[in-house]
Amino acid sequence: MTPLQGCLLVSALLFAIGLAGAVTRRNAILALVGIELMLNSANLNFIAFWRYGPNPEALSGVMVVIFSIAIAAAEAAVGLALIIAIYRHYRTANLDEMKNLKG
Amino acid sequence: MSPAFLIIAFVTLFAAAAAMSLRNLVHCALSLVVALAGLAALYLNLGAQFVGFAQILVYVGAVAILIVFAVLLTRSDATPNQAILAPGWLTGIVVSAVVFATLGWAALNSTGLPKETPPAPETTVKNIGDMLMTQYVLPLEVIGLLLTAALIGAVIIAMKEGSEKAKIEDGGLKMETLSSPSSILHPPPSSGGHA
Numbered sequence: 001m002t003p004l005q006g007c008l009l010v011s012a013l014l015f016a017i018g019l020a021g022a023v024t025r026r027n028a029i030l031a032l033v034g035i036e037l038m039l040n041s042a043n044l045n046f047i048a049f050w051r052y053g054p055n056p057e058a059l060s061g062v063m064v065v066i067f068s069i070a071i072a073a074a075e076a077a078v079g080l081a082l083i084i085a086i087y088r089h090y091r092t093a094n095l096d097e098m099k100n101l102k103g
Numbered sequence: 104m105s106p107a108f109l110i111i112a113f114v115t116l117f118a119a120a121a122a123m124s125l126r127n128l129v130h131c132a133l134s135l136v137v138a139l140a141g142l143a144a145l146y147l148n149l150g151a152q153f154v155g156f157a158q159i160l161v162y163v164g165a166v167a168i169l170i171v172f173a174v175l176l177t178r179s180d181a182t183p184n185q186a187i188l189a190p191g192w193l194t195g196i197v198v199s200a201v202v203f204a205t206l207g208w209a210a211l212n213s214t215g216l217p218k219e220t221p222p223a224p225e226t227t228v229k230n231i232g233d234m235l236m237t238q239y240v241l242p243l244e245v246i247g248l249l250l251t252a253a254l255i256g257a258v259i260i261a262m263k264e265g266s267e268k269a270k271i272e273d274g275g276l277k278m279e280t281l282s283s284p285s286s287i288l289h290p291p292p293s294s295g296g297h298a
Contacts, residue, residue, distance in 0.1 A: 002220070005211060006104045007149070010145075012206035021123030023195030026187055033170060036162075040162075054221075062226065066231075069154075069162075073161050074250055075253075077254065078256055080173040081257035082260055096189060
C-alpha cells in the first residue's frame with residue numbers, strides 16, 4: 001500500500017464516520033459536526049493528491065483547501081445561527097421534533 | 104507509510120468516531136477538537152504547513168468554540184436520557200458502510216494512482232501569497248465577499264426575534280416612503296401571526 005492509498009483510506013473512513021453521524025444523530029448540532037468532518041476528509045484528499053501527484057509546484061490542491069476552509073467557516077457560522085434561531089422557536093435542538101415549516 | 108502517519112491517523116479516526124457516538128454533547132465537541140487537531144497534524148505531516156496552521160486557527164480556534172457556544176445556547180449540554188439516534192439509524196450505518204467500502208475499494212484497486220513517492224515539494228508561504236495575489240485573486244475577492252455576507256447573515260438570523268421584528272418594521276416604514284410594494288413584502292405583525 002502506497003502512502004497515497006493510506007491517505008485515501010483514512011479520508012474514506014473519516015467521510016464514512018461523518019456521514020453516519022450526520023444521518024443517524026438526533027441533535028442538529030451533531031449533524032452539522034458530521035458535515036464538517038466530511039468536508040475535512042475531502043480536504044485531506046486534496047492535500048494527499050497535491051503531495052503525491054504530479055506537478056506539486058502548481059499548488060492547486062493547497063489553494064482549493066484554503067478556499068474550502070474559508071467556505072466551511074462561513075457554512076458553520078450560518079448553520080449554527082440557523083440552529084439557534086430554530087431552538088428559539090421550537091425550544092428544542094432535536095431534529096425529529098422539527099416538523100413544521102411555519103410553526 | 105511512516106509510523107508517525109499511522110499514529111496520527113489512528114488518533115484522528117478514534118476522536119472522530121468518539122465525536123459522533125458519545126452521549127454528552129460537550130464531550131462530542133471536545134472530541135471534535137482532537138479530531139480536527141489530528142487532521143492539522145496530518146497536513147503538517149504531508150508537508151502543507153500553511154494549510155495545517157490555517158486548520159488550527161480556523162477549526163480548532165473558531166469553529167470548535169462556535170460549536171461549544173451553540174451547545175450551551177441550545178441547552179443540550181446535559182446528557183440526554185432518551186435515545187440519541189434517530190429511528191432509522193441502522194439504515195444510516197449501512198449506507199455509510201457501503202460508502203466506505205466503495206471508496207476504499209476504489210482507492211486500493213485504482214490503476215491511475217501514482218505509484219512512486221515524489222520528493223517533498225518546496226512550498227513556502229511566499230509562494231502561496233504570490234499565487235493568491237496573481238492567479239487566484241478573483242476567487243480570493245469572492246471569498247472575502249462570501250465571508251462578509253455570511254457574517255451579516257448569521258448575525259441577522261441569530262438576532263433576537265423582538266429586535267429583529269422592530270428592525271424590519273423600521274426598515275419597512277422607511278422603504279414605504281420610497282416604494283409602495285414593501286408593504287406586501289412586510290405585512291404588519293398583527294396579521295402575520297408571528298410567534
